[in-house]
Each structure stands twice: as structure tokens, then as C-alpha cells.
Amino acid sequence: MSSLAISLLDLEADAGVCFEAEDYQKRPGKWCAGCGDFGALNAVKRLLAKEQLQPDRMVFVSGIGCSSRFPHYVNAYGFHGIHGRALPLASGIKLARPELDVFVVTGDGDCVSIGAGHWIHAIRYNMNMVVMLLDNNIYGLTKNQTSPTTPLGYSSMTSPHGAQLPALDPLQATLGVSNASFVAQTADWVPAHLYATLEAAYDHPGFSFIRILQRCPKFTPDIFEQAVKDPARTELLVHEDGVDPPGLEKLYEARREHDPKDIDEARSLARRDDMIRLGVFFRDDSLPVYEEVRAVPKVTPQEKINRLNKEFERYAV
Amino acid sequence: MIRLCRLENETLSSVATKDINISEVSEHTVEIITNSGEGAQKCAQIFGQTCAKMGNGVWTVEIIPAEIEPPHHTVTSTSGNIIRFGTDKVTNWGDQSKLAVAFNDQVLLSRHRLDSLHDNCIILQESLWENHEDEDIRRMYREAMEEMSSKNYRFVNVPIEEEALKIVSNPSHGKNMFALGLLAEIYQRDVSIIERQIAHIFRLKSQKVIDSNIELVKAGAAWARENLDFQFHIPSVPAEEERIVMNGNQACGLGSIAAGMELCSMYPITPATSVSHELAEVIENYGGIVHQAEDEIAAAGVAIGASYAGKVALTVTSGPGMALKTEFIALAIMVEVPLVVLDVQRGGPSTGLPTKVEQSDLLSSIYGQPGDAPRVVIAPRSIEECFHSMVTARRIAETFRTVVIVLTDANLATGVQQFTRPELDVRWQQGPIDQSPVPEGLRPYEWDPKTGMSRRIIPGMPGGAHTVTGLAHDELSLVSYHPSGNELGMRMRSRKLAVFQSTLMPPEVHGDEEGDLLVVGWGSTHGAIEEAVDRARAEGRKVSSCQLTFLSPLEPGIKDIFSKFDKVMTVEINYSDTVGDPYITEETRRYGQLAWLLRAHTLIDIDCWTSCPGQPLRPKDIYQNIIAKLEPSQDIEIGEAS
Known part of the structure; x- marks a missing residue:
């Protein structure tokens, strides 16, 4: 069936159906009480309802880890894959079916450690998808091992005397990759900002990378505690081309105008560790997306046969 | 020697200037031996x-070093090509070369040491080195000639470089075409065909390049005409049907297009990469693309993602890449997403012999996953079957929602052979998936309890939204750790293989259906095994052979076939222990990979003869081991190549 026929089917399905946020919840999330992943799931449900996305024409792809259970809880097609490999699966889906909405949910172990190679290259491919890195600074599902984003000195089951290396900063890494087109940071405890960031990411035609600072009540309850209690430690990056959700001005007084087009400023801000910065660090909607770069005209089966028969002439004896 | 009338040749020569012995032979094997980077492959490709x-x-085999351009004029820099051609169909590279063109003494010496040259081989040798100004080169030459004096080679000195320099300034870009000219004259090739081939191969270069290459060929032919007193005539029989000629990687590439696959997701690895070269050039005319992924793992992941979304994809690799794809292959099997994996086998383990042939990925292809992950494994036996295997693989993958691994090897990949032009069928392109709405209540894995088969639901199908997972799952695709649920999933995925096996025919036996010995092979050794068996049968020996294509599941009726022979022995290009070696007994012996499989499958005491020299098996070596198996105590005489 051609893609045209698919869209006709979808149009029929569209008629008269209106989705509420709760319609996108397939079953209750099975994360620990107080887990930041719930906040991400709620924001995603709001986004899907706002965009009235058809459950049948979007795919949530994940790897392995607490956050990667996400697709099981969303009313959509889902692919819960293997550790670190969500991005190649998502890329294949998007290459084959560019008309599908693709969301990737990954964690700091999944994306920044075992899947780091795919992460770097997926940024460069710049395929149109929303990628949520739920970063709790720890391996949760395997019960408390140091991840690449675990702060220096923070202890875990595998580093009982504290992490020996400085944390790898996903924002700096992402901003350093050629062809990066959308890089943002938000936090599970600022729902309005999380939602606004997701909206912007969905709106961006390309690889939208969002690092979501995510609390893990079980293994890293203290890492973001200060930031949650003391909003003065957080600076919002605001701009008309970024995000500036209403209602946060009073709580988050530290605000910085940052033009997301300014890659040098974005990199400089990402490097500074004086405050937590939430907002769109970089955005360029003009960069080519891989599925369009590689798009080729459709060829009917009969035409393929005709062409292949002609191709054989080159090899004819 | 038979003296024939001089054949008129289109442009090469119409007037014979002197008496030339023209020997009529039914086949000949020629080697072109050069330093890496001197263009032997192009010369041989055009000649073949x-x-x-x-x-x-025709059957050609590449001699390739692993490095791109190792130091010249050494025994390790040998690059070349063997072309065996004859009046009848040629199915393998044969035994030894009867004629060689060598660009220097060291690369020639390497072939001598490998016993690749027939005792009476005619060697057209570059004359530059014998009296070279550099004493070291002269000494190496003398030592090489001394070492080769144990054979009755007939050396003919040819000023290859000197002649090439008359036409081009860089002899490295010309000697190969001069050599082609020598061969064209010796074997009375049609130069107009050669000219067309040159024009095609250099189509991206300037007309000047094409012209100078043609000029070189003509110069080589003229030199041979004036200086050589021998030629060979190999009669040809016009084919009854239309034929095409290509190597196995080209056949797989074009086969994947014929099969309707629109995505080849790959990462460069020898000797598989040229499949993607072939595809990259043409696939976009067929609505498809080659995606070069960041690594082997991602190449598999992208293919699985595309297949999951409805476009059955191909991923192409070789042994080390197979190892990296392992986890993803198991995922595809677990979530029942169709996938075609082409493994062009090379020597292993580890980096092994990157450019050379081996059949060592059989067991890892069938069993190489943690957990039970049943999948289909097939091994084309010829270049023609390489083409058709891609169509078959896609059909099986999609019908049974599983992974199909196609095992070829470096011998098929680079070997060139002609075959009947395929009659393309539009049905090979596969009808698109039924994307009608999913009936209310249909479970994502609604396994038919008898067959394990279920409807394939892909994203976009209304009412079908569900999440697939590599975790153990039930028919609803929900994560399930229930003991009986896990066993049900295992049983259903395995059942599909049995159902598929029920659609297969028993393998054919080459020779009588009963006898003293059955030789069993798989994949690319087909031609060499049958040639060896025919040689033994011509002497009245009761030997037959059977070449398997389906390795997982195995073809039906194997035990019945085997039971009609006193002895059964596999012949494979992989490792096995030899009883009698230190510590090696019947108890400790490790068998060839197919032998392991067949012993377990049939409970028959199957023997094996395997070899892993990094080159295809020679009929004479297989023949020798057939005789040894039949008459264990007798001295063995190696049969002369016909």
C-alpha cells in the first residue's frame, strides 16, 4: 500500500475523535513513587493531546533501563529494544516511514554510556524525531551503579568510595557534534518548562535532543534536592525562539536572554557549572534532515522489473 | 599438440607471420600475478x-593481500587473479594454473610456494629484473629462479614494463592492460569485446584513458603475435539460453533488488562491502537506498527498525560484523520482525583472514545467541543461487516473521561465473502488507497454536497500537515472567521452523543414491566437490555427493539419504582436529561445523575432511581425501587434473 493510501485510512480514523491526555495513557507507569519519569510521561501525554496525534501513527522507541519502560505506558506503537540501541531502531523506522511521528526515550546509561556511539551519529544524521534523555545520574534498573553522568565523588554500588571521574556532560557533548540542530535542557520538577520544551522539540524539524534532569528517589535522592528546594540555583534561558513558559517568572528569578541560534554562546553556557540552566541552548531549523536527504522517488514493482532487466544488459553474455 | 588453422580474429591479426602451435584444450587455468595496486583485478575481470x-x-578467483598496497616486489605483496575457463560449465577454480603472467619474481615465488602452478606451467615473466642494475634485485631474482627450478615451468621473458612505457608514463597503470593483450592473443579473444569492457570499466574516466588502455591491449597482443610460438584454442559452445555474468556479491546485490528490498543497511567490512558498492550505484533507481551506518550494530538496528515499520531490509556483513550484530539478531527473532542478514564469510576467528575464504560461521549463525533464538540459515551453492537466495530469504523472513541468514563466502563473493539470466517475477517484489484496520481484540502475537504463525502488524495500522519488547512477552506483547508464558513463546518461535521445514524437498544426491561413500558439503564448495566426485566415479568408485542449501532447519530426509551409504563424510572449509595428532582421539576430536550438526541431527557416525587454507578447496585435494576415506590403508596417488 502506498503512503497515500495510508494517509487516507488515517483521515477516516480522524473523523470525530478527540483525544484527551489520559487517552494516551495505556497503563499505569510502574516506576517507583516519586520517580521523575512520571513527570515526563505526563508532559508527553499533554503534548500528544495538544497535537491530537493518532496513536496508530506514532512510535515510541526505547532501549533498556527504567526510563526505557516508557513505551509500555503510552497508547501508541512502541518498540522496547535492547540496551543502548534505541536510536538505530528509531532511525530505521523513520527512514522507512518518514510520515510516522517518532519519539525516543532513553536514559544516561542507555544513551551516554552503552549507546554513546549511536547518540553521536544520530545527532549528525539529524532525523526528525524527539529524543528525551531522562538523566537521573545513575543506573536504576540494575540497582545503583555509577553512570557517565554521576557527579564526581558520588558513591554507588560500583564506586563505593565515590565516582572517580568527572561527569560527562550530555549538553556539551551534543553541542559539539556537527549537524546538531536542537539541544535543550529541562527538569522533571518544573512541569511547565518540561512541557514547553517538549512542545518546542516536537515543533523542530530535526533531531530534537532534550536532556531531562530526572530525580531518582531511590538511588540519587539528594543530587537534585538543592536545585528543587532553591530555585535561585537555576537559571532559565529565555528567548522568543526558545521557550519561556508563563508563570515561572516569580519562582525562577534568574533569567537569561539566550538566542538559540548562537552556538558559541550555547557551548559557553553549557560549560559553566555555576547554576543549572534550563532552556533551549541551540536550535537551527534549517539543517537538512537525513530522511529527506536520502529520499528517493517511489518505483512501482513492474517498473523495477523493467529497470532490472535493462540492468542485466550490462552483464549479458 | 594439435596444429589447427590460424583463427581469423577481428582486429588482432589477420596474417600469421610465422608458424604457431595452437593447442586445442577443453579448459585452461590462467593466473595474473602482480604487486598489489598494479591492476591485476581489472585485467582479469575484463579477461573473464x-x-x-x-x-x-568461466570461474575466477581473486588473490588479494589484506593491505591496500603493501611493499612492492615481495612475496607478501601478491595480488592477482585466477581465471579458469573451458568449453563446458566451470564450477570452481580447479587445481593448478597452466599459464601465468608474473610482473616480478617475488610475487611469482609466492604462488610457487603455494603450489598453485602446474608442473608444466608456462610463465610469461617480466624481463626487467634478471639484469636489473640493483644487485639485490638480481640476487633475489636468481634465488627465486633457483627455488623454482624444482619444477618444469617454461619461462618466457616479456619486456612488459618497457613496452607499456611506450604508451603510458606510469607503467603501474598500463602493465595490466599489456598483459591482457598478451592473453587476448594467446587465447584468441575477441578484441572488440575487450574494447567494450574497457569502455565500461573506465566509464567514469576520460576518453584518453580508455584509448590508451585499448592501445596497451593491442600492443600486448602484437608483442605476443611477434614473439610467441604457441597459442591455445578452447572451443566454446553457444549457450541455448540467455546468460549473464557477475560475481557473487553483485548477484546478491541485484538479487536484493529483485526481491524488492529497498534498504541495505551496512558498515564496511571485507569481503562483504562490494555488495553495497554494487547496490549504492544503482539502488536509488529502484526506490531504495544504501545506508552506511556508524557501526555493525547500528546497521542491524536500522534494518530491524525499517522492517518493523514495514520495509523488509537487508544488512550485509562478514564474520566479525555478525558477532557484533548478535544481540540485535536475537531481538528481531524475539519480537518476530523479519530481517535478511547476508554474511559473506571470511577466515576467522577474530580479524582472521579478512580477504580470504572460510566456512566457519555456520554454527555461530545457527546458535550464536544467548537464549534459544531459532532462525533460518541458508547457503547458496553458486553465484546463480546467490541471486535467487535473496528472493528466497525475503520471502521466508516475511512469511515466518523471522530472521534469515544467508551465508556466502569470499569464494562466491569475488568469483565470477555466468548463469542463466533470471526471469524476474513481479511477485518477488512482494505485495505490500495488508494494512487494513486490525480487528478489535486481535492480539499482537496471535500465535496459531499449530504453526506459531501470527499476523504481522506494523505502525500505521489503525487499532493495532502495541509495544513490542525484547523481554519475555505474552500474546498481548505484554512483559510476562509467567513460567508457562515464557515456554509458550519459545515453543511458538521454534514451531515456525518446523513448519517451514515441512515446505522443503529432500536434497538431491549427485551420483547414485547408494554406495560406499557420500560426501556432504554446503555452500560454495559445490562445484569442487562434484568435480572430485566425478573424477572418482569415472574410476568406478561408488561415491556420491550431496550439497546442502538449508542448514537451519535442515532439509528433510537427510537421515534416509545417508543411511544408504557405508560412509558419510563432510567436506568443509573450516577447522577440525585430526585423529592421531597429539591428544586428539575419537573422544577429544572437534569436527567440522556441518559434521557436528549432522552427527547431532542424524545420530550417524559422520566423518569430516576439512581444510582452512584461506583459499577455496581444490578438486584434487577433495579427490585425494575421498580415496583416503575409501581405502584408508593404501598409498594415495593424486589424480591428474583433466
Whole structure:
């Protein structure tokens, strides 16, 4: 069936159906009480309802880890894959079916450690998808091992005397990759900002990378505690081309105008560790997306046969 | 020697200037031996294609070093090509070369040491080195000639570089075409065909390049005409049907297009990469693309993602890449997403022999996953089957929602052979998936309890939204750790293989259906095994052979076939222990990979003869081991190549 026929089917399905946020919840999330992943799931449900996305024409792809259970809880097609490999699966889906909405949910172990190679290259491919890195600074599902984003000195089951290396900063890494087109940071405890960031990411035609600072009540309850209690430690990056959700001005007084087009400023801000910065660090909607770069005209089966028969002439004896 | 009338040749020569012995032979094997980077492959490619186009049976084998351009004029820099061609169909590289063109003494010496040259081989040798100004080169030459004096080679000195320099300034870009000219004259090739081949191969270069290459060929032919007193005539029989000629990687590439696959997701690895070269050039005309992924793992992941979304994809690799794809292959099997994996086998383990042939990925292809992950494994036996295997693989993958691994090897990948032009069928392109709405209540894995088969639901199908997972799952695709649920999933995925096996025919036996010995092979050794068996049968020995294509599941009826022979022995290009070696007993012996499989499958005491020299098996070596198996105590005489 051609893609045209698919869209006709979808149009029929569209008629008269209106989705509420709760319609996108397939079953209750099975994360620990107080887990930041719930906040991400709620924001995603709001986004899907706002965009009235058809459950049948979007795919949530994940790897392995607490956050990667996400697709099981969303009313959509889902692919819960293997550790670190969500991005190649998502890329294949998007290459084959560019008309599908693709969301990737990954964690700091999944994306920044075992899947780091795919992460770097997926940024460069710049395929149109929303990628949520739920970063709790720890391996949760395997019960408390140091991840690449675990702060220096923070202890875990595998580093009982504290992490020996400085944390790898996903924002700096992402901003350093050629062809990066959308890089943002938000936090599970600022729902309005999380939602606004997701909206912007969905709106961006390309690889939208969002690092979501995510609390893990079980293994890293203290890492973001200060930031949650003391909003003065957080600076919002605001701009008309970024995000500036209403209602946060009073709580988050530290605000910085940052033009997301300014890659040098974005990199400089990402490097500074004086405050937590939430907002769109970089955005360029003009960069080519891989599925369009590689798009080729459709060829009917009969035409393929005709062409292949002609191709054989080159090899004819 | 038979003296024939001089054949009129289109442009090469119409007037014979002196008496030339023209020997009529039914086949000949020629080697072109050069330093890496001197263009032996192009020379041989054109020569082989020309022979095929003139109606001869052809098989070519590449001699490739692993490095791109190792130090010249050494025994390790050998690059070249072997072309065996004859009146009848040629199915393998044969035994030894009867004629060689060598660009220097060291690369020639390497071939001598490998016993690749027939005792009476005619060697057209570059004359530059014998009296070279550099004493070291002269000494190396003398030592090499001394070492080779144990054989009755007939050396003919040819000023290859000197002649090439008359036409081009860089002899490295010309000697190969001069050598082609020598061969064209010796074997009376049609130069107009050669010219067309040159024009095609250099189509991206300037007309000047094409012209100078043609000029070099003509110069080589003229030199041979004036200086050589021998030629060979190999009659050809015009084919009854239309034929095409290509190597196995080209056949797989074009086969995947014929099969309707629109995505080849790959990462460069020898000797598989040229499949993607072939595809990259043409696939976009067929609505498809080659995606070069960041690594082997991602190449598999992208293919699985595309297949999951409805476009059955191909991923192409070789042994080390197979190892990296392992986890993803198991995922595809677990979530029942169709996938075609082409493994062009090379020597292993580890980096092994990157450019050379081996059949060592059989067991890892069938069993190489943690957990039970049943999948289909097939091994084309010829270049023609390489083409058709891609169509078959896609059909099986999609019908049974599983992974199909196609095992070829470096011998098929780079070997060139002609075959009947495939009659393409639009149905090979596969009808698109039924994307009608999913009926209310249909479970994502609604396994038919008898067959394990279920409807394939892909994203976009209304009412079908569900999440697939590599975790153990039930029919609803929900994560399930229930003991009986896990066993049900295992049983259903395995059942599909049995159902598929029920659609297969028993393998054919080459020779009588009963006898003293059955030789069993798989994949690319087909031609060499049958040639060896025919040689033994011509002597009245009761030997037959059977070449398996389906390795997982195995073809039906194997035990019945085997039971009609006193002895069964596999012949494979992989490792096995030899009883009698230190510590090696019947108890400790490790068998060839197919032998392991067949012993377990049939409970028959199957023996094996395997070899892993990094080159295809020679019929004479297989023949020798057939005799040894039949008459264990007798001295063995190696049969003369016919």
C-alpha cells in the first residue's frame, strides 16, 4: 500500500475523535513513587493531546533501563529494544516511514554510556524525531551503579568510595557534534518548562535532543534536592525562539536572554557549572534532515522489473 | 599438440607471420600475478568477462593481500587473479594454473610456494629484473629462479614494463592492460569485446584513458603475435539460453533488488562491502537506498527498525560484523520482525583472514545467541543461487516473521561465473502488507497454536497500537515472567521452523543414491566437490555427493539419504582436529561445523575432511581425501587434473 493510501485510512480514523491526555495513557507507569519519569510521561501525554496525534501513527522507541519502560505506558506503537540501541531502531523506522511521528526515550546509561556511539551519529544524521534523555545520574534498573553522568565523588554500588571521574556532560557533548540542530535542557520538577520544551522539540524539524534532569528517589535522592528546594540555583534561558513558559517568572528569578541560534554562546553556557540552566541552548531549523536527504522517488514493482532487466544488459553474455 | 588453422580474429591479426602451435584444450587455468595496486583485478575481470561473452564457462578467483598496497616486489605483496575457463560449465577454480603472467619474481615465488602452478606451467615473466642494475634485485631474482627450478615451468621473458612505457608514463597503470593483450592473443579473444569492457570499466574516466588502455591491449597482443610460438584454442559452445555474468556479491546485490528490498543497511567490512558498492550505484533507481551506518550494530538496528515499520531490509556483513550484530539478531527473532542478514564469510576467528575464504560461521549463525533464538540459515551453492537466495530469504523472513541468514563466502563473493539470466517475477517484489484496520481484540502475537504463525502488524495500522519488547512477552506483547508464558513463546518461535521445514524437498544426491561413500558439503564448495566426485566415479568408485542449501532447519530426509551409504563424510572449509595428532582421539576430536550438526541431527557416525587454507578447496585435494576415506590403508596417488 502506498503512503497515500495510508494517509487516507488515517483521515477516516480522524473523523470525530478527540483525544484527551489520559487517552494516551495505556497503563499505569510502574516506576517507583516519586520517580521523575512520571513527570515526563505526563508532559508527553499533554503534548500528544495538544497535537491530537493518532496513536496508530506514532512510535515510541526505547532501549533498556527504567526510563526505557516508557513505551509500555503510552497508547501508541512502541518498540522496547535492547540496551543502548534505541536510536538505530528509531532511525530505521523513520527512514522507512518518514510520515510516522517518532519519539525516543532513553536514559544516561542507555544513551551516554552503552549507546554513546549511536547518540553521536544520530545527532549528525539529524532525523526528525524527539529524543528525551531522562538523566537521573545513575543506573536504576540494575540497582545503583555509577553512570557517565554521576557527579564526581558520588558513591554507588560500583564506586563505593565515590565516582572517580568527572561527569560527562550530555549538553556539551551534543553541542559539539556537527549537524546538531536542537539541544535543550529541562527538569522533571518544573512541569511547565518540561512541557514547553517538549512542545518546542516536537515543533523542530530535526533531531530534537532534550536532556531531562530526572530525580531518582531511590538511588540519587539528594543530587537534585538543592536545585528543587532553591530555585535561585537555576537559571532559565529565555528567548522568543526558545521557550519561556508563563508563570515561572516569580519562582525562577534568574533569567537569561539566550538566542538559540548562537552556538558559541550555547557551548559557553553549557560549560559553566555555576547554576543549572534550563532552556533551549541551540536550535537551527534549517539543517537538512537525513530522511529527506536520502529520499528517493517511489518505483512501482513492474517498473523495477523493467529497470532490472535493462540492468542485466550490462552483464549479458 | 594439435596444429589447427590460424583463427581469423577481428582486429588482432589477420596474417600469421610465422608458424604457431595452437593447442586445442577443453579448459585452461590462467593466473595474473602482480604487486598489489598494479591492476591485476581489472585485467582479469575484463579477461573473464570476455571469455564468458565468447561462450566459455568461466570461474575466477581473486588473490588479494589484506593491505591496500603493501611493499612492492615481495612475496607478501601478491595480488592477482585466477581465471579458469573451458568449453563446458566451470564450477570452481580447479587445481593448478597452466599459464601465468608474473610482473616480478617475488610475487611469482609466492604462488610457487603455494603450489598453485602446474608442473608444466608456462610463465610469461617480466624481463626487467634478471639484469636489473640493483644487485639485490638480481640476487633475489636468481634465488627465486633457483627455488623454482624444482619444477618444469617454461619461462618466457616479456619486456612488459618497457613496452607499456611506450604508451603510458606510469607503467603501474598500463602493465595490466599489456598483459591482457598478451592473453587476448594467446587465447584468441575477441578484441572488440575487450574494447567494450574497457569502455565500461573506465566509464567514469576520460576518453584518453580508455584509448590508451585499448592501445596497451593491442600492443600486448602484437608483442605476443611477434614473439610467441604457441597459442591455445578452447572451443566454446553457444549457450541455448540467455546468460549473464557477475560475481557473487553483485548477484546478491541485484538479487536484493529483485526481491524488492529497498534498504541495505551496512558498515564496511571485507569481503562483504562490494555488495553495497554494487547496490549504492544503482539502488536509488529502484526506490531504495544504501545506508552506511556508524557501526555493525547500528546497521542491524536500522534494518530491524525499517522492517518493523514495514520495509523488509537487508544488512550485509562478514564474520566479525555478525558477532557484533548478535544481540540485535536475537531481538528481531524475539519480537518476530523479519530481517535478511547476508554474511559473506571470511577466515576467522577474530580479524582472521579478512580477504580470504572460510566456512566457519555456520554454527555461530545457527546458535550464536544467548537464549534459544531459532532462525533460518541458508547457503547458496553458486553465484546463480546467490541471486535467487535473496528472493528466497525475503520471502521466508516475511512469511515466518523471522530472521534469515544467508551465508556466502569470499569464494562466491569475488568469483565470477555466468548463469542463466533470471526471469524476474513481479511477485518477488512482494505485495505490500495488508494494512487494513486490525480487528478489535486481535492480539499482537496471535500465535496459531499449530504453526506459531501470527499476523504481522506494523505502525500505521489503525487499532493495532502495541509495544513490542525484547523481554519475555505474552500474546498481548505484554512483559510476562509467567513460567508457562515464557515456554509458550519459545515453543511458538521454534514451531515456525518446523513448519517451514515441512515446505522443503529432500536434497538431491549427485551420483547414485547408494554406495560406499557420500560426501556432504554446503555452500560454495559445490562445484569442487562434484568435480572430485566425478573424477572418482569415472574410476568406478561408488561415491556420491550431496550439497546442502538449508542448514537451519535442515532439509528433510537427510537421515534416509545417508543411511544408504557405508560412509558419510563432510567436506568443509573450516577447522577440525585430526585423529592421531597429539591428544586428539575419537573422544577429544572437534569436527567440522556441518559434521557436528549432522552427527547431532542424524545420530550417524559422520566423518569430516576439512581444510582452512584461506583459499577455496581444490578438486584434487577433495579427490585425494575421498580415496583416503575409501581405502584408508593404501598409498594415495593424486589424480591428474583433466
